[in-house]
Amino acid sequence: MIEPFKMGYTAIGGLGVFILGMKYLSDSLQMLSGGLIRKAISSVTTNRILAVLVGLFVTTFVQSSSITTVMVVGLANAGLMQLTQAIGVILGANIGTTITGWILAVKIGKYGLLLIALGVFPMLFSKNERVSATAKVIVALGLIFFGLEIMSGAYKPLRSDEAFMNLMLTLDAQSLLSILGCVAIGCLMTMIIQSSSAMLGITIALATTGAIPLPTAIALVMGENIGTTITAQFAALGGSILARRAAMAHSVFNVLGVFIIISIFSTYVGMIEKFVPGLSSFVDTEGNRPYIAAHIAMAHTFFNVTATLVMLPFLNKLAALVTRIIPEKMGSEKGSFKYIGAPGTIPVAMGISMVFEELKRMQGRVHKALRHAGSFLQRDLKGRDRFYRKVTSLEDETDVIQHEITTFTVTLMQAGNASNDQSDRAYSYVRAADELESIADYAASLCSYMKRLDKYELDFSEEGWKDLINFHHEVFAFFTQVCRAFNDEDASSTRKIYDEANRLNDLADTIRKAHLDRMKEGTCGALPALTFSDMAVALRRIKNHTVNLHEALFAENLSSS
Secondary structure, three states: OOOOHHHHHHHHHHHHHHHHHHHHHHHHHHHHHHOHHHHHOOOOOOOHHHHHHHHHHHHHOOOOHHHHHHHHHHHHHHOOOOHHHHHHHHHHHHHHHOHHHHHHOOHHHHHHHHHHHHHHHHHHHHOOHHHHHHHHHHHHHHHHHHHHHHHHHHHHHHHOOOHHHHHHHHHOOOOHHHHHHHHHHHHHHHHOOOOHHHHHHHHHHHHHOOOHHHHHHHHHHHHHHHHHHHHHHHHHHOOOHHHHHHHHHHHHHHHHHHHHHHHOOHHHHHHHHOOOOOOOOOOOOOOOOOOOHHHHHHHHHHHHHHHHHHHHHHHHHHHHHEEEEEEOOOOOOOOOOOOOOOOOHHOOOHHHHHHHHHHHHHHHHHHHHHHHHHHOOOOOOOOHHHHHHHHHHHHHHHHHHHHHHHHHHHHHHHHHOOOOOHHHHHHHHHHHHHHHHHHHHHHHHHHHHHHHHHOOOOOOOHHHHHHHHHHHHHHHHHHHHHHHHHHHHOOOHOOOHHHHHHHHHHHHHHHHHHHHHHHHHHOOOOOHHHHHHHHHHHHHHHHHHHHHHHHHHHHHHHOOO
């Protein structure tokens, strides 16, 4: 006889243990991955196959396609990823999430407590972070298997309950209406739970106990594939058009794939039955179906892999379709930096990776500001005022980005369980953002001093202009050199950076001495002399902050050298 209350709290408790295990697994794998996730995200290019592989890799490490797609929507929203790149990563995430099904299909549920026992003490008491993270993986797997075992035990009475079996007769996935009903239930439940992995665990638990047959389970999994897209849709709300298109591409892809499977559903189920050894309907001595979990995992994997391979040549077509569904609005702006969702919902490793990508984008803005400031120094250049407006606009933008990077990173560190390496890296990125913002400020100051000259119709001597423009050229080249190392993440040039900084100090002293000599000779008036001094100091400060930028990005290498 079924006791609804007991079955309810047992099933929910098992689901809670299962979800906790998935979170532990995600956190520990990210910690073990080190900088691999960040490098994977940075490597995404226009190559669609590489984008798919990155999505597969990242989802394998975070054990959640929802987290990966939310990250992709965030990067697209910040303008760091093109639409076809984003779609490629999302397709890879769809494949990566199928690994969860195979983990659940491994028949070691009864050893869940053993795994927890083996890993819990090293996880809690080891001072070595990698040992602790590895032990956490073992504990996480134990929690996943133990949670699945608890859920299976809770659902066992359902297979002998007449009311439930009558319901299953109407949802046996034999007719189109019944298939659609199962898909709708799987979709709705995934939207509510906000985890396709958790819903997959429930489906496998029900199927293993014999409460539902294979066709019903596959139809539920198809619904879960649609339901998981809602997370990205929520993430894209209020975001840029590119972010909404990326989320829509995820939904369109999964919905189209599911409806194709529905059109050949009985053939598809029969094919899965033939592919996987052992009959899904086989019942062991304990009344369980030991082979059905592998059938469900295969159905999930085959669907996502096949759909991705079929869609790969048509990524541009899919991008064009979602562009038509969500057209560009007049006056709409390109998305500025805007991370999606609360930092607490984003894994620390991914959050730090996103900050690094945004930092590179910020560096590009500062590089432009310095270049435009150099153009504004050319008094004989036609239409030079437009460069002043560009510099001030870029300086305003870097202020906003620096504030948002700092706020996001601090909140991320407070919300997540960051390792010492991740905390150090996050702090270095905050410091780098400060240095970049300061460089942009001094570029704007340089232009404001030029404005002072224009306002009062003042001028320098020919030698003064030559010294100033040459000094800007040298400082700009130095900043470019540091940023080249920044983009390549190559700290081997630290000695060279310091040598160049010392050379620029000597150059600044030479320019200052020449300036004092001109003042003594009377070839430079008081206000022009003051303005020249202000501009030379601004350029010297830019050089100083550029050195600080290099030190911030490569702090670990500097401390160990």
